[in-house]
Amino acid sequence: MSYKVHPFWCVEKLLSPAKNSESLPHSNVAVLSHHIPKTAGSSLRVAFEQALGAKNIYGVYANTGASAMSKGEEIWLPSKAKVLHGHFKPHINHTKTFPNAIRAVWVRDPLERLWSLVGHLLALKEKHPHYILLKEKLPESSLKSHETIVKELVLNNTIDAFTNTYSRFFSSVSIDEFGFVGSKHKYEEDLQQLSDSTGIQLKTLQVNRRTSQTYQLPSSIKQLESHLHHEYEIVGDFL
Incomplete structure (x- = not known):
């Protein structure tokens, strides 16, 4: 950005x-x-x-x-x-x-963050470089829906930066x-x-929000939590 x-x-x-x-x-x-x-x-x-x-x-x-x-x-x-x-x-x-x-x-x-990220990229398409990365790294068959993209990312760790975000961020x-x-x-x-x-008086604001449907995780995605157990271990106590 x-x-x-x-x-x-x-x-x-x-x-x-x-x-x-x-x-x-x-x-x-x-x-x-x-x-x-x-x-x-x-x-x-x-x-x-x-x-x-x-x-x-x-x-x-x-x-x-x-x-x-x-x-x-x-x-x-x-x-x-x-x-x-x-x-x-x-x-x-x-x-x-x-x-x-x-x-x-x-x-x-972690799963909700990834779901939201993919939804964001699908909305912006070629306007965002990470969408182009999705198209380069994922099989064409996986690009048919929001759900299949997230499954591909989680199950095959196709783009490490997307699925191991917290592990990479808190590495040092x-x-x-x-x-x-x-x-x-x-x-x-x-x-x-x-x-x-x-000591800074901050007010609640919401920007860059998509529809509530975009944020609703399908049950099939929720079932993938064990595949990101290392991410949940890092942030679980703070959620």
Whole structure:
């Protein structure tokens, strides 16, 4: 996912191009908000923007340093950024680079997350690169329905990043090392807890939502839980 950088930041980067590092920590950042796809991350980003203003929330995505951030490397950040939100993995270096930041992440039932992800890709089709990946990796016969795609992914682990999302995400930093872990299944309750933990008054918002039918797991998919037991072991206590 690419991110539209605020014009104000473009000017700041030209005037002050220095990056942040362990030797020059970014102490103003209060929250490292890790967005695992299809776990209500888009709603959370908007909630942060409404609470603090868009200029204080910096999106860390493919075009703004997500890869480097995931490796614990230096990236450029606005001097007044209070929340970093995006698709970046946790790294041990972050505790030194962002000494005052709480690590926050949201999780969701692994099968439901995968079902929602596939529904999202089917809705966007070629507009999303991961849909193109589905077409490249899956047998044509599996692309006939939402259900057959999910079955193929789970039973054959055709795209490891889709079915082992939590195993990959928490490979360097355990979920137990996060200051906050929210559940998509109790969003409002946990959002209040995040507000209390950070002192940022966040309001419940829902964006990027599909129809309720899209989220309803067929019984045949629910029966596949044992195939993702390793994923449930990681997030089960937080759901």
